[in-house]
Amino acid sequence: MTTLTITATTSPPDSSALRTDIRRLGDLLGATLVRQQGPELLDLVEEVRWLTRTDDQAAAALLEETDLDSAVHLVRAFATYFHLANIAEQVDRARQIDLRRRDGSVLAHTADRLADADPQHLAEAVAALAVRPVFTAHPTEAARRTVLNKLRRIAELLEEGQCTQARTDRQLAEAIDLLWQTDEIRATRPEPADEARNAVYYLDELYRSTVPAVLADLTAELARIGVELPDTARPLAFGTWIGGDRDGNPNVTPEVTRQVLRLQHEYGIKGALRITEQLRATLSSSDRLSAAGPELLDSLAADLAALPELDPRHLRLNAQEPYRLKATCIRQKLLHTAERLSTGSPHTPGRDYLGTGELIADLVLIQDSLRSHRGELIADGSVAQAIAAVRAFGLQLATLDIREHAEAHHQTLDRLYGGTYAGLTREQRQQLLAGELRSRRPLSGVATEPDRTLGTFHTIREIGETYGPEVVESYIISMCQGADDVFAATVLAREAGLIDLH
Known part of the structure; x- marks a missing residue:
């Protein structure tokens, strides 16, 4: 050969x-x-x-x-x-x-170097730790x-x-x-949704093993030097511009944003289901050997009443296993969430989740009950690791950042003001928009046709109502050069009902 x-x-x-x-x-x-x-x-x-x-x-x-x-x-x-x-x-x-x-791992060596730091300062720094790698939008570079x-x-x-x-x-x-x-390479130019699938590939792989292991190591190494990572900490999360970067890309429409979010949630919910299945297999504690807290039992009773379609076999076999039953209910609500998002149905409290916060609240109930009933190792082990992973990825895998060019906001405002806005200086714009923010009068009623930039803010509001408040956290103004650029985006956000300064 x-x-x-x-x-x-x-x-x-x-x-x-x-x-x-x-x-x-x-x-x-x-x-x-x-x-x-x-x-x-x-x-x-x-x-x-x-x-x-x-x-x-x-x-x-x-x-x-x-x-x-x-x-x-x-x-x-x-x-x-x-x-x-x-x-x-x-x-x-x-x-x-x-x-x-x-x-020793990199985290172990880093912890060793921090061991002599001021304990109070170190605890505050650890509590505020928030690393967020962001997938930026480069559709021509998306590998198949x-x-x-x-x-x-x-x-x-x-x-x-x-x-x-x-x-x-x-x-x-x-x-x-x-x-x-x-x-x-593809025979046709990749679209934002294609690029999103590429990013989801990496995020899903990170969710499966790497990030949970890293977070568990971080918690263990900090504990070794006497520092506790707070339960509410979110030291690692992910962001993405894919499907939200409108600056110079006319293909990123509101529908594209919705399509990308549906894709991210499809895989994010699958990841949460994997973690929930692991908890169902692990949490075999019996109430004949270790009691459960009243808050957990009340929550479980409410879940069972709201989810009558649960398999009777689980109810029979796990009748003395409240933690496993709670995990079963969490799984069912995740399945309902996936169905709601795929069909566009409204959120039904108690039967599905509106955002990651509700899912974490259910997991914290399990953790708190275990801590109160001789299950500290379980609560701070398997359950804490599950919560940390869910906090990192949420139901959406990555938080979507929306990005638009500063001039696009001013062009929209010129249309809303009937063409009298474009000739103003920056100082005049700032004074005018500051006055608008202090008032309550709407501007968008003047427009005679839909506006792409204003439509973006309405889409953000719809996203929050559909997926929860943590899906979009940042609005990025590119080429921002003055306070009037910030005021312009803020006025449009107010028009869409996202901001109420009063």
Whole structure:
């Protein structure tokens, strides 16, 4: 078999395992090129690789003579190689991190450095800790989810280790063949919803394992140095501009925003259901051995009355297990929430959730009752971890930020004022809008046709009514240069019923 040995232009890898993985994937890719396109392509790749290292002019002449189809295959061969090399590097990086963790994790080392800090100051800082990575909107860079899945599969096979090489080489070869046969880019321009699916891919993976583990480690390391993470803390959350970034993108309409939020909630609720199922399997405490608090029992009674469709089998088998029954009710309300959002039905208190706050309130009832009835370890273990994960992702996975250019607000106000606004100076605008904010008179009644920017604020209000108040928390004014830019957005928010200064 001819071997594909492309050399990356980065510094040589330090890890022998990394070099072995790159060589292994290069061999398998070479076999893929022969199977899929014939030995001529592999020969061309090898020739180009050699000439680019030894004779630039000869390489340029060869590329100039290459026909279009061959050039496309050549580019794809090199691009696929670098995809595979990147995956091998990521796997090796994970190996190196695992080795370093034998001497303590990054969080452990950080906690050690904080151990001598002022306890009061440290406790206040920990209580205020709030990290929020944000997925920004770059639709032209959205990778196809099917490509991401195939690269992930290759990474998983590499992680199985060298001892299984004979068994996994066949699977790796199949994955690389599929990668070669898959279009890396879509035939049509990706839409905001496509980009949202790409972000959801990463968020869902983070929700499944990484973030709950990180939050559990954070809590444990802080406790080790005598610092308690408050129950209400939300040290990690996620944000996104996808579906909310209107600055310069006319494709982000109110309907697109609703579509993206439906998608995020579909996966966010699935994540909450996974956590709830774990709690149902864990919370087997019997009231014959450990009592439950009156608040939990009252809440459970209300749930059972509001959810008569619960499987009688659960009611019979778990009759003495109030925590498990409560988790069953939470699951049913999550299912109703998913159904309500998919059908556009109104919220029914007691049968579904309007926002993450109501879900967390139910989980906190379980936690408080366990703490009061010799279940402190359970409350501060499995239940606390579940609450922390739900706080991080909510039912929406990530908080949606709305972003609009400052000038768009002024253009809308000019239409609302009948064309008399555009000629004002910044100082005049500021005085006029400050007066509007002090008054109660509506402006939007003057308009004769729907306005896109004002419609955005109405959409934000509808989102809050449908999904809960935490789904949209920030409105970003891009190119903001003065107080009048802030006042303009505030007046429009007031028009939509989002703000009432009185």
